[in-house]
Amino acid sequence: MDFEVIVSDALRSGIGPIAAVYALAAMGLNLHFGYTGLLNFGQVGFMLVGAYGLAVTVVTYGGAMWLGVLGGLACAVVLALLLGVPTLRLRADYLAITTIAAGETLRLFYRSSWAEPVTGGVYGLQRFANDFYDLNPIPRGSYGVWLVSFDARDLWVLTVGWGLVAVVGALLALLVHSPWGRVVRAVRDDETAARSLGKNVYAYKMQSLVLGGVIGAVAGMLQAIQVQSVSPDTFDPAVTFFLYTLLVLGGAGRILGPVVGSILFWFLLTFLDSALRQAIEAGYVSSELISTSEVGAVRFALVGLTLILLIVFRPQGLLGNRKEMMLSER
Amino acid sequence: MSAEDVPGVASPDVGVSAEAAGRLAGTVPEPGVRKPDPLLVLDRVTRSFGGLTAVRVDHLEVQRGTITALIGPNGAGKTTLFNIVSGFDRADSGRWSFAGHPLTGRPAHRVARQGLVRTFQLTRVLARLTVRENLMLAADGQHGERLLPAVMRPLWRGQERETGRRADELIERFRLQGVRDDFAGTLSGGQRKLLEMARALMARPIMVLLDEPMAGVNPVLTQSLLRHMAELRDEGLTVCFVEHDMDVVMGVSDWVAVMADGRLVAEGPPHTIGQNPAVVDAYLGKRHDEPGTAGDPGPTGSGDARAIGDEE
Numbered sequence: 351m352d353f354e355v356i357v358s359d360a361l362r363s364g365i366g367p368i369a370a371v372y373a374l375a376a377m378g379l380n381l382h383f384g385y386t387g388l389l390n391f392g393q394v395g396f397m398l399v400g401a402y403g404l405a406v407t408v409v410t411y412g413g414a415m416w417l418g419v420l421g422g423l424a425c426a427v428v429l430a431l432l433l434g435v436p437t438l439r440l441r442a443d444y445l446a447i448t449t450i451a452a453g454e455t456l457r458l459f460y461r462s463s464w465a466e467p468v469t470g471g472v473y474g475l476q477r478f479a480n481d482f483y484d485l486n487p488i489p490r491g492s493y494g495v496w497l498v499s500f501d502a503r504d505l506w507v508l509t510v511g512w513g514l515v516a517v518v519g520a521l522l523a524l525l526v527h528s529p530w531g532r533v534v535r536a537v538r539d540d541e542t543a544a545r546s547l548g549k550n551v552y553a554y555k556m557q558s559l560v561l562g563g564v565i566g567a568v569a570g571m572l573q574a575i576q577v578q579s580v581s582p583d584t585f586d587p588a589v590t591f592f593l594y595t596l597l598v599l600g601g602a603g604r605i606l607g608p609v610v611g612s613i614l615f616w617f618l619l620t621f622l623d624s625a626l627r628q629a630i631e632a633g634y635v636s637s638e639l640i641s642t643s644e645v646g647a648v649r650f651a652l653v654g655l656t657l658i659l660l661i662v663f664r665p666q667g668l669l670g671n672r673k674e675m676m677l678s679e680r
Numbered sequence: 681m682s683a684e685d686v687p688g689v690a691s692p693d694v695g696v697s698a699e700a701a702g703r704l705a706g707t708v709p710e711p712g713v714r715k716p717d718p719l720l721v722l723d724r725v726t727r728s729f730g731g732l733t734a735v736r737v738d739h740l741e742v743q744r745g746t747i748t749a750l751i752g753p754n755g756a757g758k759t760t761l762f763n764i765v766s767g768f769d770r771a772d773s774g775r776w777s778f779a780g781h782p783l784t785g786r787p788a789h790r791v792a793r794q795g796l797v798r799t800f801q802l803t804r805v806l807a808r809l810t811v812r813e814n815l816m817l818a819a820d821g822q823h824g825e826r827l828l829p830a831v832m833r834p835l836w837r838g839q840e841r842e843t844g845r846r847a848d849e850l851i852e853r854f855r856l857q858g859v860r861d862d863f864a865g866t867l868s869g870g871q872r873k874l875l876e877m878a879r880a881l882m883a884r885p886i887m888v889l890l891d892e893p894m895a896g897v898n899p900v901l902t903q904s905l906l907r908h909m910a911e912l913r914d915e916g917l918t919v920c921f922v923e924h925d926m927d928v929v930m931g932v933s934d935w936v937a938v939m940a941d942g943r944l945v946a947e948g949p950p951h952t953i954g955q956n957p958a959v960v961d962a963y964l965g966k967r968h969d970e971p972g973t974a975g976d977p978g979p980t981g982s983g984d985a986r987a988i989g990d991e992e
Contacts, residue, residue, distance in 0.1 A: 524831045529816075529824035529840065536806045536817050543804035546766065547818040547883055548792035549825075557827050603808075677807040677865030 351628045358497035359624040364617030367504065370511030371573040372616070376593045376600075376608030377518055378565030383594075384602035385526055386558040387538030389442050392433070392449030393566045393593050395456045398585040399425035400567025401574035402460055402469060408478035410468050415481035419571060426567030429456075430560040438555045454587055461582035474581030482510075482575050507576045514572065515609060518565055523605045534558055595657055601667030603674075610668055618656065622649040700746045700913055700934045709948025709956075711937075712739035719744040719887055719918050720765070720796070725774030727760055727942075734760045735771070736942045742887070747909055747919040749929040749950070752939035753963055758922040759801060761939070762889050766798040767791040779886060793820065795886035801895055801922075803872040807865025811856055811875055814864050815847035816840075818882035847882060854878040854908070870901045877908060881917075888912070890921035894928050906932045926954070926963070938962060 363369065375397055382388040403422030407413040413421070433452055437445045460469045469475070486506040492499050500508060525531050536544040537551050545551050574580045592615070600611025626645045629635045640648055660667070666675040707713055718741035727735040735757040742748050750758050763769035765776060767788035775784045778796050786794070806814050822843065823829050824836030851860050854874045859867060864875060873893060880888050890909070894902045909919050909932055923929050929936055929950060936953045938946040940962035946953060953959055 521831060524833065525827075528830035528833070529822045529836060530827055530830035532809070532813055532817050533825055535809060539806040539808050540804045542768070542800070543806055544817075545788040546768075546792060546798050546800070546804070547879065548789050548797075548820060549817075550787075550789045561827075673866075674808050674863060677863055 351625075351632045351634070354497055356621060356624040356628060360617045360621035361498045362500075363620035364613045365498070365508070365512075366500075366616070367507045367511050367572070367576045369612045369616040370508065370515055371569050371576070372593065372596060373515050373609045373612035374511070374518060374572065375566050375569035375589075376597045376612055377515070377522060378562035378569070379590075379593050380597055380602060380604075380608050381522060381526075381558055381562035381565070384597065384604070384607065385531065385538060386534045386555060386562075387442065388438075388555060388559060388562075389446035390449045390559070390562070391446050391587075391590055392451075392453030393562075394585045394587060394589040395449065395453035396426050396429060396563040396566030397570030397573065397589065398453070398456050398460065398582070399429050400570035401580045401585075402475075403567070404571045405470075405475040405478045405574060405580045406468055409470070409475040415479065418478065422567050422571050423564055426563045427560055430563040431556075434556045434559045438552055438559065450587065450590075453585075453590060457582050457585050469582070470580075472582065474579060476579045479575040479578050507572070511572050511576075514568060518568070519605055519609065526605070530554075595653070598667055599657065599660060601669035604667070604669040607667055607669050614668070615653070619649055619653055622652050703745055704743055704935055704949070707743075707935075709946075709952050711944045711947050713741070713947055715741040715743040717744045718742060720776070720778050720920070722761075722765070722776040723774055725761070725764060725776060726772045727757075727764055727769065728772060733942050735764065737761065737774075737939075737944050740937060740944055742918065742920050743935060744918050745913065745916060746934040747913045747921070747932055749933035749936045750920060750922045750939060751924060751926060751929055751936060751953075752945075754924060755941075756924075756939040756962070757942040758924070758939055759891055760942075762798060762891050762922060765791075766796065766889055768798075792883060792885075795884070796889065797880045797883045797885035797887075798889040799876045799880050799891055799893065801892040803869070803876050805864035805867065805872050805875055808863055810861050811864050811867070812844070812847050812851065812860050814875060815850055815879055815882045816843050818879045819843040819846065820883050850878040850882060870897055873897055873901070873905065877905065881912070885917065887918040887920065890919065892922050892924070894923060894925070902928065930954075 375393055378396065379390060379393045382390040382393075400422040403425035404415070404418035407418035407421040408415055429452070433445070433448055437448045459465060461472050463471055465471065483503065483506070486502065488502040488506050488509075490502050492501050493505055494500065526534070533544065533549050533554055536547075536549065537554050541551050570585075573584070596611035596615040597608050598611070599615055600609065601607035623645055626635065626640065626648060627642060630637055630640060630642055630645070664672075666672045703716060707715060720742040722737055722740040724739070725735060725737045726733065750761070752758055760769060764771045765783070767783075767786050767790065770785070775782065777783055778791075778794055781794060783791060783794065783796070792798075806817065809817065822836065823839055829835045848860075851857055854877065856871065856874060856878065859871060864872070867875060877888075877890070877893065880890075893905050893909070897905065906928070909921070913919050913934075921933075933950050936946075936948060936950050937944060938953060938956070938959050940958075945958040945962055946956045948956065
């Protein structure tokens with residue numbers, strides 16, 4: 351077993367572009383769930399409309415990339431309004447039901463043959479982010495410290511991705527520590543009380559839904575840019591559940607919760623994957639017990655187990671405050 | 681003539697102010713009577729749940745600058761009426777206005793912004809906000825509550841400091857200094873009642889609607905809450921509170937409105953209420969076979985109010 355390879359793989363994944371994508375998407379979800387108490391189970395839907403907004407504008411309609419980015423953001427706003435208008439006046443669970451259905455409906459809609467002329471159907475759309483890579487100021491070559499290295503292309507995506515995480519994180523930190531954030535947290539704790547104190551609860555929930563959704567769309571775009579491709583089946587409902595997993599892991603209702611959660615989630619997932627493969631190859635684990643092709647499933651089972659243990663022993667997540675967390679169980 | 685002239689009705693400490701009672705001098709104690717300077721006016725308000733008519737109030741006025749108690753047995757429709765007026769429930773019909781502005785059908789947050797702020801029978805503290813944050817939240821007209829200015833701290837920093845100062849004043853007034861920075865969810869039942877009352881004041885209301893502020897509260901705290909109410913009234917605030925225990929009502933209120941089966945059955949200064957036959961009917965059930973029973977306030981009457989006064 352080569353531990354250096356395992357750690358290298360895990361670190362690459364933990365700080366890689368995909369971790370930044372999930373951190374961003376989870377930050378939006380954190381605004382919904384951690385701060386406003388909105389049960390959004392369709393964050394992947396926002397990622398989808400963001401990614402497709404970009405891809406469709408550029409590939410199908412030949413627009414510029416910056417126009418595509420604006421298109422993706424606009425799609426997220428529209429989706430948030432469509433979801434929010436009918437459900438935000440209702441009890442919290444209705445939003446959960448609506449969003450989970452909407453996410454899946456969107457995926458099926460975008461992959462349908464009816465929509466194929468625009469969305470590319472099951473094949474999706476490719477090569478829409480050339481403008482982005484043309485902007486890359488990093489000279490060709492490989493850059494690395496210790497066990498990890500990235501090529502110029504990945505490093506560029508990585509820099510922009512974590513840069514976005516920093517900017518969005520700073521923005522959210524300013525927001526939640528403002529009077530606006532106080533109202534939003536009040537809505538999470540007791541909507542009726544907030545209303546009795548003159549706060550327009552519906553408007554705040556809508557603002558939160560739109561803002562968190564837009565952040566999700568940015569994450570979706572970053573993901574699409576990274577692979578220069580969108581395909582509908584990358585946006586399946588499991589993505590939202592991974593987002594919840596890493597949010598709970600890091601600590602919901604903490605600015606850095608999703609960031610720590612995402613890094614750790616991807617580190618662990620890849621670590622387990624790599625370690626299992628190595629162990630099977632080296633014969634420490636009998637291939638009759640787990641074959642290499644089953645590793646993908648087993649690592650998720652192990653991550654699930656980790657999450658269960660975490661919920662039992664540290665329900666507030668790594669950065670959360672247990673006392674505060676317990677108060678929410680009214 | 682003030683209610684203080686009637687021996688043994690008001691507990692001396694809490695006190696009915698002569699000034700407040702004076703505002704209602706000469707008002708005839710009958711249901712739906714016009715007041716000299718009404719702040720809240722309700723007209724033909726009805727609300728039914730299925731076949732049950734929970735509220736059917738023809739006319740009710742609440743005098744500015746007084747403490748008005750809304751009493752009545754369980755199920756009389758007091759809380760439903762509160763919910764309607766505060767925008768948390770819809771009336772089937774009727775109109776009501778507050779400080780001259782029509783309030784009919786206004787959503788709850790608009791009602792609160794008009795200066796009519798309520799509390800709840802089962803306290804609703806914001807559990808994961810600190811006591812101080814609970815108070816600061818309630819402040820009105822905060823610039824930093826809008827999404828765009830919220831990220832620009834200099835725009836609201838000064839106002840936030842002022843809000844914090846006001847919150848600290850109320851924290852001191854309601855003796856919550858010890859728990860100022862604790863999560864409100866960790867407070868005891870009594871502290872929650874105090875916090876809720878303080879929070880309502882933070883919104884700078886013209887009138888507060890207190891829904892059973894004394895429910896489930898020990899006698900010492902009850903006295904303290906009553907004293908706070910009297911102080912607020914003396915500072916010019918109009919207070920209306922729901923209570924189904926007549927004893928509590930006697931000491932503090934300037935005027936009492938009695939509901940039963942959704943209707944307003946009696947109104948008057950507290951000392952007249954215990955003797956009102958309609959009230960006795962409402963509390964003890966209709967029984968007119970003995971003329972004497974109507975005059976006897978019974979176990980819920982002023983006799984017990986005296987006992988509370990003696991505890992001081």
